[in-house]
Amino acid sequence: MPLAYPYRLSTGSYFLRLPMTLPTDPNAFDYDAALRSCALGDRQALKSIYVQDSRRLLGIALRIVRQHQLAEDVVHDAFVNIWNKAASFDASRGAGRGWIYSVVRHQALNLVRQREHDVYVDADEVETIQQQNGEVVGDPFELNASLGRLRDCLAHLDNAKRNSILFAYVDGCTHSEIAQRLNAPLGSVKAWVKRGLAALQECMG
Amino acid sequence: MNESFDDVHQLAGAYVIGTLTLTERQAVARRISLEPVLRSAVEDWEERLLPLASLVEEQDPSAQLWPRIAHDLRARPALMPGGWRAWLNDLRFWRTLAASGFSAAAVLAALLAIRPPAVGPAFMVVLVDPQARTPGWVVQASLDRNLTLTPLSAVDVPSQKALQFWTKAEGWSGPISLGLVKPGQSLKLALDKLPPLQPNQLFEITLEPATGSLTGRPSGPVLYIGKAVKII
Numbered sequence: 001m002p003l004a005y006p007y008r009l010s011t012g013s014y015f016l017r018l019p020m021t022l023p024t025d026p027n028a029f030d031y032d033a034a035l036r037s038c039a040l041g042d043r044q045a046l047k048s049i050y051v052q053d054s055r056r057l058l059g060i061a062l063r064i065v066r067q068h069q070l071a072e073d074v075v076h077d078a079f080v081n082i083w084n085k086a087a088s089f090d091a092s093r094g095a096g097r098g099w100i101y102s103v104v105r106h107q108a109l110n111l112v113r114q115r116e117h118d119v120y121v122d123a124d125e126v127e128t129i130q131q132q133n134g135e136v137v138g139d140p141f142e143l144n145a146s147l148g149r150l151r152d153c154l155a156h157l158d159n160a161k162r163n164s165i166l167f168a169y170v171d172g173c174t175h176s177e178i179a180q181r182l183n184a185p186l187g188s189v190k191a192w193v194k195r196g197l198a199a200l201q202e203c204m205g
Numbered sequence: 206m207n208e209s210f211d212d213v214h215q216l217a218g219a220y221v222i223g224t225l226t227l228t229e230r231q232a233v234a235r236r237i238s239l240e241p242v243l244r245s246a247v248e249d250w251e252e253r254l255l256p257l258a259s260l261v262e263e264q265d266p267s268a269q270l271w272p273r274i275a276h277d278l279r280a281r282p283a284l285m286p287g288g289w290r291a292w293l294n295d296l297r298f299w300r301t302l303a304a305s306g307f308s309a310a311a312v313l314a315a316l317l318a319i320r321p322p323a324v325g326p327a328f329m330v331v332l333v334d335p336q337a338r339t340p341g342w343v344v345q346a347s348l349d350r351n352l353t354l355t356p357l358s359a360v361d362v363p364s365q366k367a368l369q370f371w372t373k374a375e376g377w378s379g380p381i382s383l384g385l386v387k388p389g390q391s392l393k394l395a396l397d398k399l400p401p402l403q404p405n406q407l408f409e410i411t412l413e414p415a416t417g418s419l420t421g422r423p424s425g426p427v428l429y430i431g432k433a434v435k436i437i
Contacts, residue, residue, distance in 0.1 A: 043278060046278070047271065047275070054271075055263035055266065056258060056261065056263050058266050059263045059264045062264050064223070068264070072266060075270065075274075076274050076277070079274045080277050083278050083279075084279065087349075087351065088393060088395065092391070094251070095252075098248075098255045099251075101251075102221075105223070106234075109223040109230065110227075110230065113225075113226065113227040113230055143260075144260075146259045147256040147257070147260075150253065150256045150257070151256075166260075168222040168223050169221075169223065169254055169257055170257060170260055170261060173223075173224075174224065174226075175224055193219070197215060197218035197222070200218075201253075204253050
């Protein structure tokens, strides 16, 4: 039954998929040590990060930029950035793995926001697309146990808030795109995102 | 700086999940390097949401991707692991000095006397409590203009107050805020938006309202102050 995810991305050819793979154990790899070695000029250390995480990082970039070649460009730029900024990474402020992932996500988000900025889709057009798209969206994200506390906190949100935040984070959707996917007014989506973030912060501390 | 605590966390959350517009994103990215409170809120959100990475299906990169990356890496002069930089970073050294009542001048004189072989110019500032004349913080700025502020001792900050970090070089019309500082915590900043550091550039920490000075200029008492000294 395709009812679980009855929508398509606007690019037309790429269907949202529901990955069920568990993450590889990030504890087995010393990201902080690899970043310190990068800061000292050790290219093998950067390569080791690439071998460890490039497949997942490319997956993350692809969900946001939605084209394979663009996603590879994002990962390329992100790794060059990681190399250049490795010395500024401060392990006392957070784990290396999170830092690496955030570099890739921001690279991807900057790219799509730049493109949207260049090709502006006006609000009327989004409104029209919304009216044509009468389907009710079910629950497009399957939250697995590996999410830990985040899963519980997301589960406490109602569907609208949860899906708004997940469409933004995982798929790099703007407010307008979320409104389109959830077939909801833009103002409601903005409020869901805002209240969803507040509730998540409260729940996770 | 009239944002409330909640505003900062909302903004950080929206930045991390990606719902800000391009202009808003760029503004936050600029502020992160200068505002520790905002940066820390962003880091909190990154960490909270990181587990979502596991929802995404892995993709195989093309065989050309790694060679492309490797080709575009700039060579980096290898820093000496250990050596004088590590020594400069050794907090115990600084704390011992502070505890033994050395003046900032003595600290700098000692540093300059035993400076190691040239690795390139850098700056160091010892921020001194102007009343007690004891060193409270050390600022180190590297050639690539990354700046580290390291506390030498704990500071008691009254409630509803915050420490704000400023710098001013000769010829500037006034000090520029480098953001809020948490007592007893070190801070790293990228100064790439500022002109290059100059010898004698002033650094100071003032006591300000909890959200920072409301005027954009230092408005409270100077708790620590010092001038940049070029080392090497």
